[in-house]
Amino acid sequence: MTSAQWTPGEAAAKDPHDRPERPWWQGAVFYQIYPRSFLDTDGDGVGDLDGVRRRLPYLAQLGVDAIWLSPFYRSPMADFGYDVADHCDVDPLFGDVDIARELVREAHEHGLRVVVDYVPNHTSDEHAWFVDARSSRTAAHRDWYVWVDGDPATPPNPWMSAFTGGPAWTWDAGTEQWYLHLFLPEQPDLDWHNRDVVDAMHDVMRFWLDLGVDGFRIDVAFLIGKDVPLGPAASKPEPSAYTHELMRGFRKLVDSYPRERVTVGEIYIMSTRAVASFYGDNDELHLNFNFPPLYAPFEAAAWRQRIDEVVDDLDPVGAWPVWVLSNHDNPRHRTRYGGSEDKARAAALVLLGVRGTPFLYQGEELGLCDAVVPPALRVDPGGRDGCRAPLPWEAGAAHGWATDDPWLPWPPDADHVHAAAQEADAASFLHLYRAAIAARRRSPALRHGAFRWLESPPGVLAWERAADGDRAVVVVNMTQAEVRFPGSYELIVASAASQGGWQGALGPWSAAWLAPR
Numbered sequence: 131m132t133s134a135q136w137t138p139g140e141a142a143a144k145d146p147h148d149r150p151e152r153p154w155w156q157g158a159v160f161y162q163i164y165p166r167s168f169l170d171t172d173g174d175g176v177g178d179l180d181g182v183r184r185r186l187p188y189l190a191q192l193g194v195d196a197i198w199l200s201p202f203y204r205s206p207m208a209d210f211g212y213d214v215a216d217h218c219d220v221d222p223l224f225g226d227v228d229i230a231r232e233l234v235r236e237a238h239e240h241g242l243r244v245v246v247d248y249v250p251n252h253t254s255d256e257h258a259w260f261v262d263a264r265s266s267r268t269a270a271h272r273d274w275y276v277w278v279d280g281d282p283a284t285p286p287n288p289w290m291s292a293f294t295g296g297p298a299w300t301w302d303a304g305t306e307q308w309y310l311h312l313f314l315p316e317q318p319d320l321d322w323h324n325r326d327v328v329d330a331m332h333d334v335m336r337f338w339l340d341l342g343v344d345g346f347r348i349d350v351a352f353l354i355g356k357d358v359p360l361g362p363a364a365s366k367p368e369p370s371a372y373t374h375e376l377m378r379g380f381r382k383l384v385d386s387y388p389r390e391r392v393t394v395g396e397i398y399i400m401s402t403r404a405v406a407s408f409y410g411d412n413d414e415l416h417l418n419f420n421f422p423p424l425y426a427p428f429e430a431a432a433w434r435q436r437i438d439e440v441v442d443d444l445d446p447v448g449a450w451p452v453w454v455l456s457n458h459d460n461p462r463h464r465t466r467y468g469g470s471e472d473k474a475r476a477a478a479l480v481l482l483g484v485r486g487t488p489f490l491y492q493g494e495e496l497g498l499c500d501a502v503v504p505p506a507l508r509v510d511p512g513g514r515d516g517c518r519a520p521l522p523w524e525a526g527a528a529h530g531w532a533t534d535d536p537w538l539p540w541p542p543d544a545d546h547v548h549a550a551a552q553e554a555d556a557a558s559f560l561h562l563y564r565a566a567i568a569a570r571r572r573s574p575a576l577r578h579g580a581f582r583w584l585e586s587p588p589g590v591l592a593w594e595r596a597a598d599g600d601r602a603v604v605v606v607n608m609t610q611a612e613v614r615f616p617g618s619y620e621l622i623v624a625s626a627a628s629q630g631g632w633q634g635a636l637g638p639w640s641a642a643w644l645a646p647r
């Protein structure tokens with residue numbers, strides 16, 4: 131079976147409740163893989179694409195519909211792959227293009243779609259385009275990047291680099307101009323006002339779409355078309371009307387391919403209303419990350435507000451929400467919730483029970499906490515090592531990896547907290563995630579049903595989801611006391627392993643999915 135012939139979403143397509151006109155990515159659960167930390171098969175201490183291939187059965191059994199792979203492209207790894215030196219090649223650390231193609235094909239055989247990271251805002255300073263650009267002011271690729279004349283002592287504007295705390299500008303002594311980098315100096319920003327850049331980066335998309343991928347997670351999508359005002363008064367980088375035009379270009383290109391492929395924007399703006407604008411008039415990105423809930427404490431008022439923002443700002447414009455609790459850029463949510471197992475388990479039923487498309491981050495299905503990385507072992511200039519700890523698959527010093535010396539230390543308590551132990555324990559996080567994802571798959575209400583708040587006691591959130599005559603109620607106790615939730619219900623899934631059936635009450639920090647009788 132070639133990927134071009136493959137008809138995705140087999141499990142969902144067989145569901146008689148599924149409306150054929152509903153795009154697959156609205157009912158899907160996505161799973162983010164950070165390849166460096168997933169599974170190493172060749173003993174260099176860094177995870178690789180063969181490691182992902184080996185665990186496709188695990189992912190299929192977890193029940194997710196799609197994976198998103200963080201960058202595996204050729205890179206000097208100043209930002210661990212988000213500094214791309216060749217968008218159309220695989221870094222030897224991870225494998226090669228044939229292995230990537232094989233991974234996509236095998237994933238499809240397992241009923242999993244594959245979304246890859248697309249990094250358009252900047253390249254590596256070792257990318258051939260930038261090497262040429264930097265070689266002289268008249269080089270062919272010079273104006274593919276943002277160069278500004280000036281005084282070597284005064285950066286052209288006050289923008290700061292995201293990770294260094296220094297200016298977002300580096301003086302190039304060889305050609306005596308500044309170049310822009312919103313991230314590390316090793317990540318020069320491309321100039322998307324240059325049509326050649328647009329064309330070349332569209333070709334990158336075509337390369338991966340032709341190879342069979344199902345879409346892109348678009349890094350820093352919101353800033354690629356930014357204007358660059360000069361002078362000391364310039365305000366921070368903002369999305370521009372041109373950025374939205376570029377999003378329409380991506381959408382058109384991706385939609386021109388057979389099978390429904392998807393674009394997911396990384397919109398790092400803490401305003402759900404601003405996130406809404408990246409859906410355009412259903413002609414920009416299909417999905418966009420909405421990060422305010424990721425930063426919300428596990429408190430009822432905070433979550434009520436975050437959910438209301440989605441209901442008020444996304445739903446009315448027909449924008450399908452994305453929900454995420456953890457990723458490779460932030461402390462894991464269990465860590466943010468003080469390490470609480472109860473809160474992290476309840477959060478799983480929130481994430482998978484709100485209306486929209488949930489994104490899991492590798493290891494959250496094991497309830498992992500961040501690794502505590504001693505200063506001598508820290509490697510990320512952005513301070514994000516903790517959430518990037520390698521996944522422990524088994525007991526033993528190497529935890530299933532081909533070496534016991536991975537690039538970052540293992541997460542806490544890895545001798546006991548690993549996939550094999552959780553496989554054997556019906557009360558584990560892994561079994562909770564599997565049960566919830568399976569229940570969601572069976573329930574049109576949970577997958578894509580309408581949302582409506584229900585009355586609930588203080589500190590408790592309750593809502594109903596309804597579709598096609600199917601109904602489900604989600605109730606979350608965000609307090610440390612037991613609460614009663616009256617009504618005639620049957621238990622679908624409970625976050626607390628001790629909750630055998632439904633007796634009308636929820637323990638502290640716990641959640642349940644209920645079916646009205």
Ligand code: GLC
Pocket residue numbers: 209212213249313349350396458459512
């Ligand atoms: C995004 C990525 C992050 C990366 C940055 C620069 O925010 O998620 O990991 O460092 O872009 O590419």
